[in-house]
Amino acid sequence: MRDQWAEKLLAGDRLALARAITWVENEDERGLSLLQEVFPHTGKAWVIGLTGAPGAGKSTLLLRLAEAFSKEDLKVGVVAVDPSSPFTGGALLGDRVRWQRRIAGDIFFRSLASRGRLGGLSRAAYDAIRLMDAAGRQVILVETVGVGQAEVDIMHAAHTVVVVLAPGLGDDIQANKAGIAEIGDIFVVHKADREGASDTARDMRMALGLSPEARGRREGYTPPEEGGPAWFPPVFLVSSLSGKERGLETLMTGLYQHRRYLEARGLFGERVTEEDRRRMEEVLSEEALRWVMERAKEDGTLEEVLEALKRKDVDPRTAARRILGGIGEEKRVP
Ligand SMILES: Nc1nc2c(ncn2[C@@H]2O[C@H](COP(=O)(O)OP(=O)(O)O)[C@@H](O)[C@H]2O)c(=O)[nH]1
Numbered sequence: 001m002r003d004q005w006a007e008k009l010l011a012g013d014r015l016a017l018a019r020a021i022t023w024v025e026n027e028d029e030r031g032l033s034l035l036q037e038v039f040p041h042t043g044k045a046w047v048i049g050l051t052g053a054p055g056a057g058k059s060t061l062l063l064r065l066a067e068a069f070s071k072e073d074l075k076v077g078v079v080a081v082d083p084s085s086p087f088t089g090g091a092l093l094g095d096r097v098r099w100q101r102r103i104a105g106d107i108f109f110r111s112l113a114s115r116g117r118l119g120g121l122s123r124a125a126y127d128a129i130r131l132m133d134a135a136g137r138q139v140i141l142v143e144t145v146g147v148g149q150a151e152v153d154i155m156h157a158a159h160t161v162v163v164v165l166a167p168g169l170g171d172d173i174q175a176n177k178a179g180i181a182e183i184g185d186i187f188v189v190h191k192a193d194r195e196g197a198s199d200t201a202r203d204m205r206m207a208l209g210l211s212p213e214a215r216g217r218r219e220g221y222t223p224p225e226e227g228g229p230a231w232f233p234p235v236f237l238v239s240s241l242s243g244k245e246r247g248l249e250t251l252m253t254g255l256y257q258h259r260r261y262l263e264a265r266g267l268f269g270e271r272v273t274e275e276d277r278r279r280m281e282e283v284l285s286e287e288a289l290r291w292v293m294e295r296a297k298e299d300g301t302l303e304e305v306l307e308a309l310k311r312k313d314v315d316p317r318t319a320a321r322r323i324l325g326g327i328g329e330e331k332r333v334p
Pocket residue numbers: 052053054055056057058059060061190191192193194238239240241
């Protein structure tokens with residue numbers, strides 16, 4: 001029989017969803033078993049990632065998108081990831097309060113904070129996305145600050161990655177146009193109401209034109225001669241400022257175009273499978289390492305190899321192979 005929480009979650013119950021996410025965020029066993037139970041019901045949601053420098057207006061734009069999708073009668077989920085707030089403190093709470101006041105529609109918001117553990121944040125985001133998906137959220141918007149490895153990692157979980165730029169942000173993230181050209185499916189030059197926005201857009205278009213990766217960077221890319229037009233990341237000028245709204249509809253059209261592009265090439269489902277596989281490998285590498293180290297410790301191989309390493313009798317690579325080899329030996333002896 002299905003657990004009552006799973007039952008509720010699959011029925012779209014908000015309380016159950018909120019609780020489930022808290023569980024996975026805290027790596028509580030209840031969350032993990034719940035996720036396991038509802039997992040067959042995942043893989044339907046369209047996950048859209050928004051990334052970019054702090055202050056580019058990601059949260060503001062995300063609100064607009066959330067509203068636009070909910071106006072189309074879609075159930076929206078929002079995952080905001082803020083690694084700069086290791087505790088559920090000011091900024092996150094502020095965001096949450098602001099959102100709740102200003103927004104209407106069937107939208108489920110959730111902020112995640114880093115628990116300080118390596119990889120913990122992207123795992124929590126992945127779990128939260130899968131739980132929202134199982135709970136019937138049809139579009140899931142994920143916001144991250146485009147800085148460290150964790151954020152890049154989280155963006156792997158998205159079908160469609162939107163890079164948000166703004167004029168006058170001389171930030172590293174923005175300066176590295178060649179770098180960001182590789183991660184975005186869609187580029188938004190936000191704050192289009194400001195001076196310099198069209199220059200930023202022109203620079204970005206130029207950087208994209210120079211980037212071989214930008215052209216159909218998704219896996220499964222086939223050159224035009226073998227399968228129709230490749231995806232080329234568009235650059236949209238958008239303003240989300242009240243009274244000066246601009247470009248949002250064009251952006252929505254661009255988002256749907258990207259979705260159709262993925263679907264037409266069978267990449268929509270593949271993105272999900274790929275991400276699930278990535279997570280499996282992550283857990284596998286952690287647990288395999290732990291398993292190997294425990295065994296090497298038990299039979300003394302670890303100590304022996306570490307001594308050899310210290311004496312510089314072996315190099316680290318050989319040392320690692322010796323430990324693995326030792327385990328193979330152990331297995332062969334009955
Ligand atoms: N001029 C202008 N300001 C904006 C626009 N969108 C957001 N902002 C402002 O930019 C600041 C940062 O916005 P926020 O959404 O918190 O950025 P985030 O850090 O990328 O999430 C806020 O003061 C917003 O009011 C816009 O389209 N035009």
